[in-house]
Amino acid sequence: MGDKSDRASGAMKEATGKATGNEGLAEKGRREQIKGNVKKSGKKLKDAGKKM
Numbered sequence: 001m002g003d004k005s006d007r008a009s010g011a012m013k014e015a016t017g018k019a020t021g022n023e024g025l026a027e028k029g030r031r032e033q034i035k036g037n038v039k040k041s042g043k044k045l046k047d048a049g050k051k052m
Helices: 003-020 023-051
Strands: none
Touching (some): 003 023
């Protein structure tokens, strides 16, 4: 998945986990959001390298 879809699905899982009291699902959602953020950062570094 792309960075945006990882962050969006992670946010949904986290919210669902918190609403249902399922800490495992909430934690999985937080991890997916972090994964999306790392992908986004990697893309930014790649683009910055191209500009040099």
